[in-house]
Amino acid sequence: xxxxxxxxxxxxxxxxxxxxxxxxxxxxxxxxxxxxxxxxxxxxxxxxxxxxxxxxxxxxxxxxxxxxxxxxxxxxxxxxxxxxxxxxxxxxxxxxxxxxxxxxxxxxxxxxxxxxxxxxxxxxxxxxxxxxxxxxxxxxxxxxxxxxxxxxxxxxxxxxxxxxxxxxxxxxxxxxxxxxxxxxxxxxxxxxxxxxxxxxxxxxxxxxxxxxxxxxxxxxxxxxxxxxxxxxxxxxxxxxxxxxxxxxxxxxxxxxxxxxxxxxxxxxxxxxxxxxxxxxxxxxxxxxxxxxxxxxxxxxxxxxxxxxxxxxxxxxxxxxxxxxxxxxxxxxxxxxxxxxxxxxxxxxxxxxxxxxxxxxxxxxxxxxxxxxxxxxxxxxxxxxxxxxxxxxxxxxxxxxxxxxxxxxxxxxxxxxxxxxxxxxxxxxxxxxxxxxxxxxxxxxxxxxxxxxxxxxxxxxxxxxxxxxxxxxxxxxxxxxxxxxxxxxxxxxxxxxxxxxxxxxxxxxxx
Amino acid sequence: xxxxxxxxxxxxxxxxxxxxxxxxxxxxxxxxxxxxxxxxxxxxxxxxxxxxxxxxxxxxxxxxxxxxxxxxxxxxxxxxxxxxxxxxxxxxxxxxxxxxxxxxxxxxxxxxxxxxxxxxxxxxxxxxxxxxxxxxxxxxxxxxxxxxxxxxxxxxxxxxxxxxxxxxxxxxxxxxxxxxxxxxxxxxxxxxxxxxxxxxxxxxxxxxxxxxxxxxxxxxxxxxxxxxxxxxxxxxxxxxxxxxxxxxxxxxxxxxxxxxxxxxxxxxxxxxxxxxxxxxxxxxxxxxxxxxxxxxxxxxxxxxxxxxxxxxxxxxxxx
Numbered sequence: 001x002x003x004x005x006x007x008x009x010x011x012x013x014x015x016x017x018x019x020x021x022x023x024x025x026x027x028x029x030x031x032x033x034x035x036x037x038x039x040x041x042x043x044x045x046x047x048x049x050x051x052x053x054x055x056x057x058x059x060x061x062x063x064x065x066x067x068x069x070x071x072x073x074x075x076x077x078x079x080x081x082x083x084x085x086x087x088x089x090x091x092x093x094x095x096x097x098x099x100x101x102x103x104x105x106x107x108x109x110x111x112x113x114x115x116x117x118x119x120x121x122x123x124x125x126x127x128x129x130x131x132x133x134x135x136x137x138x139x140x141x142x143x144x145x146x147x148x149x150x151x152x153x154x155x156x157x158x159x160x161x162x163x164x165x166x167x168x169x170x171x172x173x174x175x176x177x178x179x180x181x182x183x184x185x186x187x188x189x190x191x192x193x194x195x196x197x198x199x200x201x202x203x204x205x206x207x208x209x210x211x212x213x214x215x216x217x218x219x220x221x222x223x224x225x226x227x228x229x230x231x232x233x234x235x236x237x238x239x240x241x242x243x244x245x246x247x248x249x250x251x252x253x254x255x256x257x258x259x260x261x262x263x264x265x266x267x268x269x270x271x272x273x274x275x276x277x278x279x280x281x282x283x284x285x286x287x288x289x290x291x292x293x294x295x296x297x298x299x300x301x302x303x304x305x306x307x308x309x310x311x312x313x314x315x316x317x318x319x320x321x322x323x324x325x326x327x328x329x330x331x332x333x334x335x336x337x338x339x340x341x342x343x344x345x346x347x348x349x350x351x352x353x354x355x356x357x358x359x360x361x362x363x364x365x366x367x368x369x370x371x372x373x374x375x376x377x378x379x380x381x382x383x384x385x386x387x388x389x390x391x392x393x394x395x396x397x398x399x400x401x402x403x404x405x406x407x408x409x410x411x412x413x414x415x416x417x418x419x420x421x422x423x424x425x426x427x428x429x430x431x432x433x434x435x436x437x438x439x440x441x442x443x444x445x446x447x448x449x450x451x452x453x454x455x456x457x458x459x460x461x462x463x464x465x466x467x468x469x470x471x472x473x474x475x476x477x478x479x480x481x482x483x484x485x486x487x488x489x490x491x492x493x494x495x496x497x498x499x500x501x502x503x504x505x506x507x508x509x510x
Numbered sequence: 511x512x513x514x515x516x517x518x519x520x521x522x523x524x525x526x527x528x529x530x531x532x533x534x535x536x537x538x539x540x541x542x543x544x545x546x547x548x549x550x551x552x553x554x555x556x557x558x559x560x561x562x563x564x565x566x567x568x569x570x571x572x573x574x575x576x577x578x579x580x581x582x583x584x585x586x587x588x589x590x591x592x593x594x595x596x597x598x599x600x601x602x603x604x605x606x607x608x609x610x611x612x613x614x615x616x617x618x619x620x621x622x623x624x625x626x627x628x629x630x631x632x633x634x635x636x637x638x639x640x641x642x643x644x645x646x647x648x649x650x651x652x653x654x655x656x657x658x659x660x661x662x663x664x665x666x667x668x669x670x671x672x673x674x675x676x677x678x679x680x681x682x683x684x685x686x687x688x689x690x691x692x693x694x695x696x697x698x699x700x701x702x703x704x705x706x707x708x709x710x711x712x713x714x715x716x717x718x719x720x721x722x723x724x725x726x727x728x729x730x731x732x733x734x735x736x737x738x739x740x741x742x743x744x745x746x747x748x749x750x751x752x753x754x755x756x757x758x759x760x761x762x763x764x765x766x767x768x769x770x771x772x773x774x775x776x777x778x779x780x781x782x783x784x785x786x787x788x789x790x791x792x793x794x795x796x797x798x799x800x801x802x803x804x805x806x807x808x809x810x811x812x813x814x815x816x817x818x819x820x821x822x823x824x825x826x827x828x829x
Contacts, residue, residue, distance in 0.1 A: 047548060144704030145690075145697070185615070187693050190668030190827035197617040199583030327703070328719040329696045336695070340551065343715055343795065350719020413548070415582045454693045461690050462662060462706050 004130055011362030015370055020060050020363065027064035028371050031071020032378065038079055038212050038408045041088040042072035042317075043333035050341055058345040059360045063367040065341055069334050070122055070317045070368065073277075074375045077114045077310055078386055082107060083401055085216035087408075089207055089447045090277035090313040092440050093285040095215060097298060097305030104301045107387050109247040113303055114310045115379035117259055121311035122372040124263035125270070125318025129365060136271050136319075137326035137351070143272055145458035146469045150479035151272060152452045155279040157486060158286040159444055166436050173438040177445025180205050187454045188461070200417045207446045209409045213422040214439035216405045218429020220398055225430070229395040245383070247303070255307040258288055266312025270319025276332060277316035278447055284312035318368065325353060325361055536599060536774055541575040544603040546588025548581040552795070556632070556759055557604040559791045563782050570778075584612045593620040597766035602775075607634065607671050607757040610815050614828060615669060622815060625762035627808035628775045631783060632797040635733035635756035636675045637743065638663075639717050639726045640709045641702060649729050649749050652709060653683045661687040664707040666698050669827045672711040675732045675755050677821040682751035689825075702726070714740055715796035732756060737798045755817055759797065760807055776804045 014020065034045035045068045053061035076087040081098035094114070101110040128136075143151075159174060160167065183194045184204025195201040223229070262284040269280030288308035289298045298305045323329040328349035330336035342349050347357060354361045389397070409422045429439055463469030471477045543561055547553045561575050580588035585608035595601040605622075613621045640646045646655065655661055665672025668691045680687050690707050692698040695716055702710045703725070710717075714737065720726040721740075730746045731737055734754045746753060761779060763771065782788055783801060792799045802810050822828045 141700060141703035144701055144706030145692075146706070147704070148697070185668060187668050187691055190615070190673075190822070190825070192615070195616070199586030199612060199616045199618055202584055202612075202616050323696070327699065328716070329699045330694075345794070348719040348722060351723035351725065352719065413582050414580065414587070451693075455697075458690055458692065458701070458706075461688060462701075464660065 007362050011366030014359050014363030015367040020063050023060050023064040024067050024367050027067025028071040028375050031068035032075035035072035035075025036078050038085045038087050038405050042069045043337050046337045059363050067371050073314050073317050074118050081110050084219040090281050092443050093281040093309035097302045100301035108245040111383045113247050115376050117307040117310035118314040119372050119376035120259040121263040121314035125267050125315035126368045128267050136322045140271050140323045145455045146476045149455035149459050152448050155282050155448050158282050169436050170438045170441050173441040174445040177442040178449040181446050181449035188457045209418045209422045210425050211443045212405050213425025214429035217426025218433050221430035222433045251303045255304050258304045258307045259311050262308040262311030263315040266315035267319040270316030271322045276320050277313045280312040280316040281309035284308040537571045540573055542601050543577045544588050544592050545579045546585040553604050553606040563785050563787050584608045586612050586618045593624040595764040599767045599771040602763050605758045605760045622811045624765050626767050628761045629779045630758050630760040630802040630807045632759040633756035636711050637714050637728040638730040639728045642727045656685040662707040663687050664690040664701045664710040674821045675711045678753040682753050739796050
């Protein structure tokens with residue numbers, strides 16, 4: 001413990017140097033702005049800014065780039081809340097209650113709460129990094145394809161809690177996501193599936209244009225259909241002084257456990273390389289809904305439904321630094337770019353990094369504490385500005401959002417095919433919205449479906465075609481039991497509910 | 511009015527004639543350097559290193575060099591852009607694995623033959639690596655193991671260079687193995703650390719940290735000569751498995767440029783690889799600095815392409 005504090009104070013002395021502090025501020029502000037634009041996730045933000053860091057010290061540069069990384073996690077939710085457009089898969093869960101909150105006129109409190117949840121999640125994540133890195137590194141290293149498959153299955157199982165009231169429509173939406181995930185090169189045989197010889201489809205259909213289309217453009221079309229552009233907007237007069245800017249005491253009290261639960265779930269999911277923040281936010285949301293006494297409020301603008309995934313995805317982004325720093329294993333697209341940056345400076349992330357470059361590692365960790373504090377301040381200060389956006393008449397907002405969505409999509413890979421996908425999925429998203437299907441299930445199934453397929457086939461190859469691999473390996477065994485447990489409990493609860501319903505119907509008939 | 515017309519005619523005429531007479535003193539205008547991938551990746555870093563060195567030592571006749579990322583379709587878009595500029599010596603691009611790989615698996619409309627080869631500047635060869643706590647101390651141990659048990663070798667992607675190296679090794683050693691493809695580098699690393707596979711084929715820079723920490727043990731290196739950065743790791747060839755495979759990190763121009771331009775570029779890039787900046791790039795990226803020049807580079811591309819196609823055909827990815 002004492003060692004931890006001496007390490008941290010050493011790290012703070014590095015992070016607090018004027019130069020590092022300046023670039024930390026630049027990093028978090030840029031990250032937040034990058035996060036706000038639909039389509040520009042942290043990976044794109046870091047990649048674009050890497051050339052800017054060539055002249056800097058490695059420690060300064062990595063502090064700035066990490067700032068972009070977790071700063072984007074703060075910014076990414078703002079569009080989820082205000083225009084129902086998640087910039088990346090980790091913030092899909094935040095739209096479920098975030099957007100209804102904004103529609104109910106509670107955009108101010110929702111944005112404040114997301115900033116606070118992000119801060120708590122991010123800070124708890126950094127605390128856990130300090131305390132458990134060596135232990136967690138071994139934990140992450142012991143996860144092979146079979147363990148990942150089971151984790152992804154857990155994520156997919158929990159997806160059903162996010163599907164809204166109509167389970168059948170939810171499942172159809174998820175199957176659509178799986179179908180889209182089939183396009184591309186089969187990861188095992190190398191055969192091409194539904195690519196029609198097009199080089200742009202070899203890599204598969206990327207989820208970002210699909211997400212922006214289904215959510216962003218779909219929502220836009222829906223609002224036009226409902227005639228929102230003809231309505232006069234009520235002027236929201238939101239300043240720091242106004243009553244409806246700050247969350248109510250009730251919001252804090254109800255969410256007090258949610259903050260921590262979300263953070264811990266998110267952190268654990270984040271440590272595991274793969275789709276950490278996405279699975280973390282799904283798990284946090286669905287567990288929150290499961291433990292709530294009033295699950296019917298979720299999806300209609302429930303603060304806990306926003307706090308849980310927000311706290312989780314920020315804790316996950318901190319968690320993903322653990323395998324990156326201690327093993328050299330990137331857990332997400334953004335950390336893969338960070339890894340590339342570390343290599344570029346001739347730093348070799350791996351078990352020895354913390355021994356050979358203590359100023360870099362501890363400086364970075366300490367800077368993450370400072371960065372999170374700055375971000376919560378900046379976010380809250382900037383909220384009146386973001387909320388002003390809602391004052392603009394809808395007919396003026398529409399073209400701006402469309403332009404942002406198109407630019408964001410095209411900027412990803414400069415691909416015109418992906419831009420057409422945006423248009424097509426936009427129309428699809430409108431239809432899904434009208435007929436009660438779940439875009440969230442489609443996008444998450446697209447992300448997780450590809451992972452599930454790959455890891456399942458890898459496991460089978462490793463296990464010589466036998467399913468025994470899922471019980472022979474100790475961690476797999478443990479995860480299999482959890483999965484089985486959830487399925488059994490769900491079925492038992494269903495059957496019991498059906499029986500009691502049946503009994504009531506039966507008695508009333510007599 | 512006539513004065514004005516004359517002036518316009520003169521401007522147009524000079525614009526038309528200027529490039530023709532100026533060919534004698536190449537280069538005399540801005541170079542458009544295409545990176546067929548996004549910023550921050552391996553191809554991008556190499557391209558920008560080359561361009562920065564050329565700018566710093568004023569090697570392009572005082573003319574500007576503009577680097578543009580034309581990413582998309584695993585390099586298909588950017589390489590196609592340069593391939594279209596037939597005969598234009600003011601376009602250049604950098605090759606990497608996808609320069610050969612993408613046209614093999616998809617209909618790109620160009621292959622390596624649609625470019626003028628200038629130089630192979632560095633090679634991206636692969637390590638075959640095992641865990642240090644495994645009983646394997648040499649490639650021979652792996653070969654013996656495969657005779658009684660199912661040897662599992664992991665790599666990134668189904669039809670990438672990692673699979674080619676594993677396939678060529680198995681062919682040279684006359685053994686059977688099971689290939690376990692991971693979808694990304696992170697998954698590949700954990701498939702080895704979690705004891706899911708026996709060995710992995712990976713880029714030296716990806717595993718260097720684990721090697722330095724004593725967790726991984728590289729058993730073979732897929733180039734003809736030992737790496738200049740990891741001189742302790744023996745090659746496959748010197749252990750009796752006669753093959754070599756590495757991905758070309760080099761520079762090419764559009765097809766149809768003159769012999770003079772090709773020679774100019776060979777001479778210039780020979781100066782580039784002599785600089786301390788280039789040395790530093792090789793060391794930090796863990797690349798081997800063995801070079802091949804001009805038409806010999808073309809021959810190297812042909813051979814590597816043949817190996818690549820051969821293995822992919824064998825495993826049934828292409829017909």
